[in-house]
Amino acid sequence: MRNKNIFDALTILAILFTHILFLSSSIGCLAQSHTHISESHEIKGSKTIKFPIPQPLKVEHEELHVELVKATKAGGKTGDAAKAVAEILHPHFVKEEEFALPPLGLLSHVTKGIVTAEMEDVLTMTDTLKAELPRMLQEHTAIIDSLKNLINAAKGEKKTEYVHFAEKLILHAQTEEEVLYPTSLLIGEYLKLKLKK
Numbered sequence: 001m002r003n004k005n006i007f008d009a010l011t012i013l014a015i016l017f018t019h020i021l022f023l024s025s026s027i028g029c030l031a032q033s034h035t036h037i038s039e040s041h042e043i044k045g046s047k048t049i050k051f052p053i054p055q056p057l058k059v060e061h062e063e064l065h066v067e068l069v070k071a072t073k074a075g076g077k078t079g080d081a082a083k084a085v086a087e088i089l090h091p092h093f094v095k096e097e098e099f100a101l102p103p104l105g106l107l108s109h110v111t112k113g114i115v116t117a118e119m120e121d122v123l124t125m126t127d128t129l130k131a132e133l134p135r136m137l138q139e140h141t142a143i144i145d146s147l148k149n150l151i152n153a154a155k156g157e158k159k160t161e162y163v164h165f166a167e168k169l170i171l172h173a174q175t176e177e178e179v180l181y182p183t184s185l186l187i188g189e190y191l192k193l194k195l196k197k
Helices: 002-025 055-072 076-100 102-111 117-156 160-195
Strands: 041-043 049-051
Touching (some): 055 076, 055 160, 076 102
């Protein structure tokens, strides 16, 4: 019964996740400059196993990064506020790409009932996410506070494109908290049940 409930929850999350990814992939053009997301997250061991971060999430992170770089060059209080956001956002994105987002690459397999022994390696990431979740959420609070400062600065300088950017990034953080992080954790719990770990 518990396996069925988790499987049903994963199926529902897969549907929600698909809709979110579709929407996020249509919010702008592909990032064309700096990249800090690898093609896939590799786990070293007896063999290398790849857990690719879903493409729409990679694209969204890149778009947000490009927009943030642009905001840091806006000058004035807006530029200064954007630099403050970048200072706390970059290390957070690195952590997400290290252990929070790669498990999502298994979602389509897991919702089809496909579980292999190699997937056990993702448990290191989901266990890390579970342990780091309180800190990740604290970082979101700091990021959102910094984004609110950016919104105020951009409004004061009538730079509305950066207001919209900051609002979009706040929504991105909420999506991570309410959908992406829980989905990664649920994937880990499901794999533990299926792999008897």
